[in-house]
Amino acid sequence: MTQATWRRWTDWPLAGLAVLFLVAYSWEVIGQLHGAAERVSETIEWVSWSAFAIDYVVSLVLAQPRWRWFYTHLIDLAIVALPVLRPLRLLRVAAAFTVLQRRTGTALRGRVIAYAIGAGLLLIYVSALAELNAEQARGHIKTIWQALWWSVVTITTTGYGDYTPVTATGKLIAVCVMFGGVALIGVVSATLASWIVERVVEDDEAETQVVTALELQELRDEIRALRLELERRSTDESG
Amino acid sequence: MTQATWRRWTDWPLAGLAVLFLVAYSWEVIGQLHGAAERVSETIEWVSWSAFAIDYVVSLVLAQPRWRWFYTHLIDLAIVALPVLRPLRLLRVAAAFTVLQRRTGTALRGRVIAYAIGAGLLLIYVSALAELNAEQARGHIKTIWQALWWSVVTITTTGYGDYTPVTATGKLIAVCVMFGGVALIGVVSATLASWIVERVVEDDEAETQVVTALELQELRDEIRALRLELERRSTDESG
Amino acid sequence: MTQATWRRWTDWPLAGLAVLFLVAYSWEVIGQLHGAAERVSETIEWVSWSAFAIDYVVSLVLAQPRWRWFYTHLIDLAIVALPVLRPLRLLRVAAAFTVLQRRTGTALRGRVIAYAIGAGLLLIYVSALAELNAEQARGHIKTIWQALWWSVVTITTTGYGDYTPVTATGKLIAVCVMFGGVALIGVVSATLASWIVERVVEDDEAETQVVTALELQELRDEIRALRLELERRSTDESG
Amino acid sequence: MTQATWRRWTDWPLAGLAVLFLVAYSWEVIGQLHGAAERVSETIEWVSWSAFAIDYVVSLVLAQPRWRWFYTHLIDLAIVALPVLRPLRLLRVAAAFTVLQRRTGTALRGRVIAYAIGAGLLLIYVSALAELNAEQARGHIKTIWQALWWSVVTITTTGYGDYTPVTATGKLIAVCVMFGGVALIGVVSATLASWIVERVVEDDEAETQVVTALELQELRDEIRALRLELERRSTDESG
Numbered sequence: 001m002t003q004a005t006w007r008r009w010t011d012w013p014l015a016g017l018a019v020l021f022l023v024a025y026s027w028e029v030i031g032q033l034h035g036a037a038e039r040v041s042e043t044i045e046w047v048s049w050s051a052f053a054i055d056y057v058v059s060l061v062l063a064q065p066r067w068r069w070f071y072t073h074l075i076d077l078a079i080v081a082l083p084v085l086r087p088l089r090l091l092r093v094a095a096a097f098t099v100l101q102r103r104t105g106t107a108l109r110g111r112v113i114a115y116a117i118g119a120g121l122l123l124i125y126v127s128a129l130a131e132l133n134a135e136q137a138r139g140h141i142k143t144i145w146q147a148l149w150w151s152v153v154t155i156t157t158t159g160y161g162d163y164t165p166v167t168a169t170g171k172l173i174a175v176c177v178m179f180g181g182v183a184l185i186g187v188v189s190a191t192l193a194s195w196i197v198e199r200v201v202e203d204d205e206a207e208t209q210v211v212t213a214l215e216l217q218e219l220r221d222e223i224r225a226l227r228l229e230l231e232r233r234s235t236d237e238s239g
Numbered sequence: 240m241t242q243a244t245w246r247r248w249t250d251w252p253l254a255g256l257a258v259l260f261l262v263a264y265s266w267e268v269i270g271q272l273h274g275a276a277e278r279v280s281e282t283i284e285w286v287s288w289s290a291f292a293i294d295y296v297v298s299l300v301l302a303q304p305r306w307r308w309f310y311t312h313l314i315d316l317a318i319v320a321l322p323v324l325r326p327l328r329l330l331r332v333a334a335a336f337t338v339l340q341r342r343t344g345t346a347l348r349g350r351v352i353a354y355a356i357g358a359g360l361l362l363i364y365v366s367a368l369a370e371l372n373a374e375q376a377r378g379h380i381k382t383i384w385q386a387l388w389w390s391v392v393t394i395t396t397t398g399y400g401d402y403t404p405v406t407a408t409g410k411l412i413a414v415c416v417m418f419g420g421v422a423l424i425g426v427v428s429a430t431l432a433s434w435i436v437e438r439v440v441e442d443d444e445a446e447t448q449v450v451t452a453l454e455l456q457e458l459r460d461e462i463r464a465l466r467l468e469l470e471r472r473s474t475d476e477s478g
Numbered sequence: 479m480t481q482a483t484w485r486r487w488t489d490w491p492l493a494g495l496a497v498l499f500l501v502a503y504s505w506e507v508i509g510q511l512h513g514a515a516e517r518v519s520e521t522i523e524w525v526s527w528s529a530f531a532i533d534y535v536v537s538l539v540l541a542q543p544r545w546r547w548f549y550t551h552l553i554d555l556a557i558v559a560l561p562v563l564r565p566l567r568l569l570r571v572a573a574a575f576t577v578l579q580r581r582t583g584t585a586l587r588g589r590v591i592a593y594a595i596g597a598g599l600l601l602i603y604v605s606a607l608a609e610l611n612a613e614q615a616r617g618h619i620k621t622i623w624q625a626l627w628w629s630v631v632t633i634t635t636t637g638y639g640d641y642t643p644v645t646a647t648g649k650l651i652a653v654c655v656m657f658g659g660v661a662l663i664g665v666v667s668a669t670l671a672s673w674i675v676e677r678v679v680e681d682d683e684a685e686t687q688v689v690t691a692l693e694l695q696e697l698r699d700e701i702r703a704l705r706l707e708l709e710r711r712s713t714d715e716s717g
Numbered sequence: 718m719t720q721a722t723w724r725r726w727t728d729w730p731l732a733g734l735a736v737l738f739l740v741a742y743s744w745e746v747i748g749q750l751h752g753a754a755e756r757v758s759e760t761i762e763w764v765s766w767s768a769f770a771i772d773y774v775v776s777l778v779l780a781q782p783r784w785r786w787f788y789t790h791l792i793d794l795a796i797v798a799l800p801v802l803r804p805l806r807l808l809r810v811a812a813a814f815t816v817l818q819r820r821t822g823t824a825l826r827g828r829v830i831a832y833a834i835g836a837g838l839l840l841i842y843v844s845a846l847a848e849l850n851a852e853q854a855r856g857h858i859k860t861i862w863q864a865l866w867w868s869v870v871t872i873t874t875t876g877y878g879d880y881t882p883v884t885a886t887g888k889l890i891a892v893c894v895m896f897g898g899v900a901l902i903g904v905v906s907a908t909l910a911s912w913i914v915e916r917v918v919e920d921d922e923a924e925t926q927v928v929t930a931l932e933l934q935e936l937r938d939e940i941r942a943l944r945l946e947l948e949r950r951s952t953d954e955s956g
Binding site (some may be wrong): 627630631634635636638640662663666667668669670671673674675697701 | 826881885888900902906911940941
């Protein structure tokens with residue numbers, strides 16, 4: 001069995017498990033579960049972890065230049081190792097929807113935008129959950145709404161400072177969100193810049209194209225004149 | 240009647256209503272109106288809402304591929320649904336003024352800049368109004384000047400934290416302003432980048448053009464020599 | 479007399495006056511002058527203002543399409559109207575030093591960088607002065623060092639919030655600094671982007687050039703073969 | 718001996734000394750050393766300083782257009798003058814690893830990314846150390862973790878304001894980190910923009926290439942027809 005076949009069969013079930021994990025994790029953190037409910041949500045988290053771990057091992061075994069796959073898929077290893085990153089799996093499915101677009105330039109940008117929005121929203125929500133989990137015992141962030149507010153204030157690099165993490169875990173998550181924010185500004189700038197540059201270059205190229213085509217036309221006329229000259233002479237000789 | 244005809248007749252009256260709405264809304268929020276004055280401003284807001292709603296329904300009915308128009312004009316639906324967004328209508332008129340510009344590259348950038356400045360100023364003013372409306376009862380933002388100051392501090396992602404929203408509505412508006420700020424940085428970067436890239440590329444292209452033209456010239460010379468050779472032979476034979 | 483002649487004669491004296499103004503203004507604000515010293519610094523400020531005002535009027539009178547000059551030089555009007563902007567005049571001289579650079583792409587970027595660094599440093603220093611002037615009576619900013627620290631924290635959009643303006647004038651200056659900060663990020667991004675894009679495009683163009691040159695070579699070979707064929711036939715006929 | 722030979726022999730030992738300096742400096746600042754341990758770490762710092770100073774002088778003596786080298790290597794002078802900058806030396810070695818990459822466009826971007834990540838991490842760590850050194854006596858930053866947290870909050874221009882420097886040295890370091898943050902956003906935006914622009918341009922060029930190749934093909938066909946015409950006539954005459 002090739003890796004592609006494995007992918008085709010496992011992509012959607014794993015995306016489903018990622019959603020399930022997200023729901024269970026949200027339920028556990030926001031609801032501050034105890035007793036039976038906590039055990040249910042933890043079971044779901046363990047099942048999803050096992051599925052992701054198995055998928056990683058099988059993918060690694062099936063990968064053809066195995067070390068290359070390992071190096072280029074460190075993010076998949078991180079998804080297995082860090083539960084918080086597991087919902088990132090959903091981005092792979094999100095990418096599938098953008099395949100439908102037509103023109104290459106637009107399609108690339110469309111994919112970048114879709115990824116950025118998807119990754120941004122996931123980062124905001126998941127980091128809010130993880131921050132709430134880390135801070136609600138000893139920090140200032142007590143509800144999911146405060147956590148989401150903190151998350152947006154941080155990812156946009158606004159940084160009011162009305163809510164700041166105080167625990168080590170909370171600060172580590174905040175560092176990821178801040179660099180995510182720098183990346184967000186970068187993606188927005190880059191996508192807009194590429195769009196404007198392309199539009200401007202297209203207009204310029206239209207002009208350049210005409211010039212070259214004209215010059216080639218002159219060349220063609222020259223050659224046609226040459227052929228006519230030959231034909232005229234041919235007729236002269238025959239006549 | 241086509242949608243274009245409808246547009247031509249309604250664009251300016253609706254822009255006027257948007258201005259009227261902005262004035263009435265500002266008056267109501269800043270003046271903290273009560274009694275008769277409040278009823279007047281609310282009547283204006285209702286009239287403008289009705290006009291926008293009717294325009295949306297008529298535009299949707301007249302649109303040719305109706306679903307496509309619906310998907311590509313979700314912003315118009317939002318303008319009807321969220322009163323705060325209504326002044327955005329003015330951007331459509333602002334765009335009309337930029338049509339006058341000549342060269343395409345410059346014109347596109349000019350339109351992007353005009354939109355960005357227009358949208359930025361509207362966002363700052365309207366979000367300040369909405370924030371004041373949401374916060375003045377229970378928050379720290381009590382006057383329109385404080386609200387405008389907060390709005391600028393937030394949209395530039397400076398985020399001093401001297402004024403921060405405390406109500407849910409206030410925070411929701413702040414989230415929009417923050418992402419507006421990220422977009423603002425993106426637009427400024429992108430417009431400048433496109434301008435510099437274009438200027439640099441133009442200089443480079445001038446050189447590239449010369450090279451290609453020279454090569455084509457060589458080719459043309461070769462062919463001319465060929466034709467002369469033919470003519471010379473023709474003369475020899477005749478002679 | 480043309481505007482260019484006037485420029486040539488007045489550029490350096492006015493730049494000197496701008497420096498003098500900056501020194502006098504710094505001295506007045508930082509030293510919190512009173513009595514004779516204050517009158518001296520105010521005299522220097524009035525003299526420099528008169529010189530700038532005269533220069534503006536003469537430039538406007540000498541400008542050929544006068545309205546066009548007026549519209550494209552609103553910044554000069556602002557320099558006369560707002561004393562704080564007067565040192566901006568120095569940027570014009572700074573630009574003169576960058577003319578020495580050779581290649582166009584590099585020269586444009588060099589000029590943009592020189593302008594950005596010059597404008598950035600001037601903005602930081604002048605806004606710190608103006609902020610100190612506005613805030614030292616009733617605000618938290620009491621020394622020039624605090625003002626400079628606040629200025630850098632604001633222009634980089636970091637916004638710690640340890641020093642924030644409380645007066646209306648102070649806030650107005652802060653708004654300019656914040657938007658200056660957004661422009662600064664934009665210029666840095668744009669300059670770097672243009673540099674990377676150009677380097678990458680140059681490498682690509684080298685390849686593209688080779689391909690086209692090869693194709694033209696093939697074409698030339700084809701034509702050369704044609705000429706040889708003609709010559710061979712010519713020899714056959716003669717033989 | 719040429720400068721290149723000197724470089725080849727001294728690059729790795731100096732990189733090693735830079736690491737050693739970083740370790741000794743970290744040990745001294747974080748451990749708040751006293752007595753013998755402090756003397757050991759200070760000896761290491763002095764030895765590394767001497768080595769860097771000697772390397773600078775020798776490089777300057779060996780440099781061919783000496784003044785040009787001086788102007789283009791002011792950063793090396795700063796590395797000798799400011800101990801805090803010494804670890805920057807490591808970036809030169811980091812650059813060596815990126816030489817392995819293949820395609821030019823990708824290689825340039827790879828080098829920029831490697832430099833940016835290396836410089837960013839070094840800036841975060843070294844500025845945290847220096848800030849801790851400056852602030853731990855009289856400021857709010859007491860541990861290396863607080864310093865690292867402050868450093869990340871500042872370099873991403875988030876600026877919560879939960880930890881801010883209060884000493885003059887601490888503020889000076891903070892100014893460098895803030896401008897480093899603006900540069901970081903610029904590099905991220907620029908690299909992404911260049912990547913998207915290149916990908917889009919490549920796709921466009923593929924199309925443009927086809928058009929031009931087609932036109933050249935038509936030209937070639939025209940010439941081939943001409944040659945066949947000549948050959949046909951040649952056969953006719955012989956027959």
